[in-house]
Amino acid sequence: KLEFTTVAMEAVTLRLSPQMSIACFQREYPMVLLSQKFEFSASHRLHNPKFTEEQxxxxxxxxxxxxxxxxxxxVQVTLKGEPDDNGIVMDVPKFERVVDDTIIKRFDHKNLNLEIAEFRELNPTVENIAMVIYRLLKPVLTKDRAMLHGVTVWETPKTWCEYTEA
Structure with a gap:
């Protein structure tokens, strides 16, 4: 005779494509997370002017x-919000447009140290890149029903940083 234990479902994640997913969490229902990946190419130099060349x-x-x-x-940008009557947290084309206008067009094919104001005095580590992107997106993605939940930046397949505010 088999015995089964009842368990509660914590979350459901639907991968809509390799670049987009949506998740719903039991503890926060009806809050959902909507994530989309974006890409840009850029150059940088990791350097601390307070260090010697050897350091x-x-x-x-x-x-x-x-x-x-x-x-x-x-770059994966994740929004958090309560879906509207149509089940939408944020219109996806609008989401893509905001990220493209705020981040991708600004960072793509740029030297981060020389061409992006935020990195003139800030070392463009993957940690700082994630933080800067989050802070640039927060004012424009905290409207309507959605709010910015987090930003993850992959510098390489093995190196990434996730930035959220507690």
Whole structure:
């Protein structure tokens, strides 16, 4: 004779495409998370002006190359909100337009150190890139029913940073 234990479902995630997913959590129902991935290519140099050249080489290795180096970044932007009567947290084309206008057009094919004001005094580590993107998106993605929940930036397939505010 088999015995079954009743369990409560915590969450349901639907992957709409490799770039987009939507999740619903039991503890926060009817709040859902809507995520979409975006891409941009950029170069940067990891360098601390307070360090000597030797300290920079030790701290950042080949990423301290004076000529910089590049990455094909992936950025996942996640919104949180209560769906409207149509089951929508935010219109997807509007979501894409806001991220494209605020981040992708601004960062794509740029030298982050030289061409992006936020990184003139801030070392463009993956951690700082995630934080800057979050702070740039927060005022424009905290409207309507949705609010910005988090930003994840992949610098390489093995290196990424997720930024959220508690």
């Amino acid at each position: 920079n080489r030790i701290a950042f290795g080949k990423c301290n190359n004076p000529h910089g180096h590049g990455h094909n970044y992936e």
